[in-house]
């Protein structure tokens with residue numbers, strides 16, 4: 001069950017009224033790579049996958065994947081035995097191979113691809129191992145836990161010719177596809193500013209998850225779970241609430257903002273890290289021992305375009321992406337798009353005329369009307385366009401895109417390069433927060449720096 005699904009419901013139908021689109025728009029998508037298969041899989045063949053991590057998200061990924069035709073789960077790995085039981089329950093297969101060691105799934109020649117839903121600090125190792133074992137990989141967002149890891153992951157995907165798709169699912173939604181089409185068609189002209197917002201205000205939203213009641217070192221490989229982080233005694237809260245700590249997670253940026261950033265990149269046709277990031281914030285509401293901020297507004301510079309993010313866990317606000325340009329506003333939310341065109345011209349004589357003496361003002365007003373007023377009966381109509389649709393958080397289309405890419409070797413948008421760029425934005429926001437200063441992206445050294453290069 002993914003974390004957004006609490007607000008998930010279906011809404012059908014599209015209402016469109018008014019709003020003319022003119023062709024313009026520019027795309028900055030990198031050339032997608034088309035990896036060859038290691039073994040032949042025909043378009044109608046059944047794909048066999050294994051899943052690594054069957055927790056809160058992995059269970060949702062698995063359930064959703066099983067609703068798609070032509071795919072089959074043949075193995076599940078998790079460090080907690082309770083989730084072996086869960087995987088068997090979800091697949092309805094009491095004989096499903098389950099293991100604590102994900103490498104056992106990678107050794108299996110009958111597995112085509114691996115779905116990875118382990119905590120952020122495990123993504124890189126599992127993805128790189130899987131690519132090296134010749135498996136295609138669906139990896140949860142944010143792709144990486146550090147900048148350096150992201151580049152290792154891109155390298156592993158490319159050098160092993162693997163299909164990699166990162167799990168920020170809005171990118172495969174019909175709503176984002178429509179928003180992209182509208183932007184690309186010139187609906188708002190060239191974007192000049194973006195505002196992204198998301199806020200929660202409840203313990204569950206703030207990651208205060210209840211650890212499984214039976215969790216113990218007897219049924220969880222605790223030392224393995226800790227990986228290379230500082231060794232600490234078994235701690236069920238760390239296991240369930242890992243997002244609260246920098247050692248394991250990527251904070252509100254990597255947990256939530258990455259969805260908005262990925263959707264924005266797709267909608268606008270961008271595929272790059274931001275030039276700079278400036279983040280404020282702190283731990284305002286959830287003083288539960290966490291070291292990641294619960295409030296983190298961010299201001300990014302994307303090749304000169306300001307992208308402002310209002311992000312936090314202390315007030316519930318709508319999840320929304322608003323794109324602004326000289327021709328109007330494209331406002332996207334979980335269930336719809338609201339497009340308001342703007343002509344960008346005066347509709348009345350300029351109020352500066354209040355500074356003119358009376359005779360001069362009267363002449364100016366009369367001339368203005370003569371020049372600009374439409375003939376009677378030809379007054380322009382203004383229109384707005386509204387689309388309502390399925391939740392952009394729906395996992396099924398995204399999993400379908402992945403399996404389709406595995407089967408056909410067709411390029412997928414949210415590949416390792418795209419996922420890396422979205423994750424870099426999260427790391428820049430976090431670095432700015434911890435360094436208490438604006439930070440910059442240095443493409444040459446592939447690092448986050450304190451000064452522009």
Ligand SMILES: NC(=O)c1ccc[n+]([C@@H]2O[C@H](COP(=O)([O-])OP(=O)(O)OC[C@H]3O[C@@H](n4cnc5c(N)ncnc54)[C@H](O)[C@@H]3O)[C@@H](O)[C@H]2O)c1
Pocket residue numbers: 002003004052053054055056057058077078079080083100102117118119120122140141142167168169224225239240242254255
């Ligand atoms: N796309 C989305 O909307 C969305 C939503 C929620 C979470 N996520 C992402 O999914 C990932 C998992 O999050 P979660 O909330 O499900 O975490 P979780 O803690 O509920 O589940 C993670 C599972 O991975 C297992 N695990 C850890 N290391 C492992 C290893 N080396 N081998 C095998 N299993 C291992 C754990 O035992 C646990 O069962 C995170 O990266 C998170 O950011 C994405």
